[in-house]
Amino acid sequence: MTDLEPNTQAIAINGLQFAYPRTTTSVLDMPHWRVERGDLVFLKGASGAGKSTLLNLLAGILTALPGTLQLLGQDLAALSSRQRDTFRARHIGMVFQQFNLIPYLSVFDNIQLASHFAGLARDATVIRAQRLFEALDLNGALLQQHAGQLSVGQQQRVAIVRALINNPEILLVDEPTSALDADLRDRFIQLLLDICRQQQSTLIFVSHDMQLAHHFSQVVPLDSINRAQHLHHVF
Numbered sequence: 001m002t003d004l005e006p007n008t009q010a011i012a013i014n015g016l017q018f019a020y021p022r023t024t025t026s027v028l029d030m031p032h033w034r035v036e037r038g039d040l041v042f043l044k045g046a047s048g049a050g051k052s053t054l055l056n057l058l059a060g061i062l063t064a065l066p067g068t069l070q071l072l073g074q075d076l077a078a079l080s081s082r083q084r085d086t087f088r089a090r091h092i093g094m095v096f097q098q099f100n101l102i103p104y105l106s107v108f109d110n111i112q113l114a115s116h117f118a119g120l121a122r123d124a125t126v127i128r129a130q131r132l133f134e135a136l137d138l139n140g141a142l143l144q145q146h147a148g149q150l151s152v153g154q155q156q157r158v159a160i161v162r163a164l165i166n167n168p169e170i171l172l173v174d175e176p177t178s179a180l181d182a183d184l185r186d187r188f189i190q191l192l193l194d195i196c197r198q199q200q201s202t203l204i205f206v207s208h209d210m211q212l213a214h215h216f217s218q219v220v221p222l223d224s225i226n227r228a229q230h231l232h233h234v235f
């Protein structure tokens, strides 16, 4: 893996197409999409439009052909799967719908798993975790509890801490707020956006809930960057 160029876009997609194995229709057909570093993007689309698929491509969990997908100037397809894992650990934070915390490990151990893969020392992890806990209104005592004992709202914020522990340039969030009531949801989004601004992280926040869109400076309908959906609507 070569060193990253500093002045590249966060995301640059050209001519990207993706269909799931053993299917004939493309879920994504994206001629061109650019996201600048530090952009805070609300990506909206109906259920089944391909939002999670796009996040999985951006995270390097799925790979697409033809086309190119560059993150921070790095073409993901040019990396081996092990190099993609390393790239993801160092540069990308992810919060998926199920949070994916390991229930029988403590909250701190869940967070440390992520920092370990990126080579962050334990002491630095403790300090960063405490800062992020404060920023997200989380009680530090939770660090020693089993992740399985947390409320849904707490799990969501811990998943965010885990995603941010390595100070990733890009944070991918898949609609984590549906389980929360409206006040908590708004507060959560505001805290999340504050942290991203402070860390100068690029945020791709995926949802079909338009009530959240006003928090973001950029709202991108998936239909506007994905031709596959246009075809879908026409026929």
Ligand SMILES: Nc1ncnc2c1ncn2[C@@H]1O[C@H](COP(=O)(O)OP(=O)(O)OP(=O)(O)O)[C@@H](O)[C@H]1O
Pocket (backbone or CB within 6 Å): 020, 021, 023, 027, 045, 046, 047, 048, 049, 050, 051, 052, 053, 054, 208
């Ligand atoms: N593993 C898979 N194999 C085949 N088709 C799939 C697979 N996963 C998703 N799809 C299909 O790809 C399309 C896009 O799915 P995706 O999960 O990306 O949509 P989404 O916009 O995230 O939906 P939602 O808002 O409901 O989570 C859907 O038609 C879905 O049925």
